[in-house]
Amino acid sequence: MRGIPRRMPRGIGADIAVFLGAAAFSVLSAGGTGAGTGIAEQAVSAAACAALFLRRRWPVQLAATLLVTGWFAHLVGGPTAVAVFTVAAHRPLRSTAWIAALAFAPLPVFLARGPDPDLPETGSALTFFAIMAGAIGWGLYVRSRRQLLASHAERGRREAREEIAREMHDVLAHRLTLLSVHAGALEFHPGAPPAEIERAAGVIRDAAHQALEDLRGIIGVLREPGGTGGTTGGGAGVRPQPTLADVPRLVAEAREAGMRIALETDCAAGEGGAATGRTAYRIVQEGLTNARKHAPGTEVTVRLSGGPARGLTVEVSNPVPDAAPAAPRAAGIPGAGQGLTGLTERAALAGGRLEHGPVRGGFRVRAWLPWAA
CATH class of the missing domain: 3.30.565.10 (Histidine kinase-like ATPase, C-terminal domain)
Incomplete structure (x- = not known):
């Protein structure tokens, strides 16, 4: 009927909520580092948040791209966590294993360098690895629960x-x-x-x-x-x-x-x-x-x-x-x-x-x- 708005599809509503949450996380991350961020890094963060609308179609490719980008731009941590969670929750375990290996690939190098706990970069790196571990664990839990219900x-x-x-x-x-x-x-x-x-x-x-x-x-x-x-x-x-x-x-x-x-x-x-x-x-x-x-x-x-x-x-x-x-x-x-x-x-x-x-x-x-x- 005319004049009555159509109900928003559930998938689009979830994508919008994920986009806003990732954007808010990026803003808080920029404020929490204590250092200014360049226009280029902000643009990369915005593009990463917008790319989350493609997470249902290309979750593995998106997660891999954001993980590599995160090595150079720390503001993409929020969108990366969402993409990694999507892979763990909706893709085969083999794909999840490859994404997890890519996410923690810098960890041995990070530990070999002997990070200084007083440096803000050390805190940011540890926070990133903790977020990746939480995203993978949560995604696997959601996956197992869905399989159990099925x-x-x-x-x-x-x-x-x-x-x-x-x-x-x-x-x-x-x-x-x-x-x-x-x-x-x-x-x-x-x-x-x-x-x-x-x-x-x-x-x-x-x-x-x-x-x-x-x-x-x-x-x-x-x-x-x-x-x-x-x-x-x-x-x-x-x-x-x-x-x-x-x-x-x-x-x-x-x-x-x-x-x-x-x-x-x-x-x-x-x-x-x-x-x-x-x-x-x-x-x-x-x-x-x-x-x-x-x-x-x-x-x-x-x-x-x-x-x-x-x-x-x-x-x-x-x-x-x-x-x-x-x-x-x-x-x-x-x-x-x-x-x-x-x-x-x-x-x-x-x-x-x-x-x-x-x-x-x-x-x-x-x-x-x-x-x-």
Whole structure:
């Protein structure tokens, strides 16, 4: 809009501030030496301050030029410090090392001459070397801090991607195995009674619908500000994350799909904390999914036990299937073990542990989770 001044870009404002600071330093340096300065040296100092506007484009060249100039004109100490700091903060360590070597190249000669502490030139030289050391050190600190913040941001993005991957796997694998099993049953028994075909088609329809709803729900949770937790906090149409109280519903849903499941529990549903309950739900869900894929027709045992003093134990086990399973396997569904890997990470993030593997002629997934107050 006309009449409203545009906001000054941040880079130009910083360059102006650096220019004014370097100019003020040069003026104070001229007054602190106790000796007059010539017009030529003042002009060189002014040109050095103005050259700082080029420090972003040619920082190494500018720093080297000002360092060489500083051997003959002491008033360029301020602009030189700014240029050296820019190299240390924004350029590779190799460039910083070359600039540091150039800055301290006169030091051995200075010390070999045996400087007189009473001479003002000695004080000026020591001040110059101290300023160069401070500029390099400060620039390296700024550089390391920026790299640390960047690494933290990258780690945060990586953890967010891993969380999304875990949620997507847990949500979709359970539903897709239902679809695969019942679609395979229709293919395996094309002449099944109409009632069975209708029932399988209904399960397929419901599983597809639930998969879409679960996918929509988890995407909504992940899009909430700071929301990978238990509930969304009010997003319209976004469902809360499952808890320990939802395990019986999960078991009932799997039974309706044809699985044989024995549920044993001696802990109060809904207790133990939202994060612990959600992790326990995902463990049971993944255990049922794996049993449906790899041990169809067998009876799966789900055990939940625990309390405030001993934590929550979640166990899902099944025997080795017979040679001729009662139901077709969930062929075509990937089974690379990523689900169990994700569950192990989930349990660790919740402060617990998870183990899985063959046991007594079957397969067991067993986890211990802390019991939150």
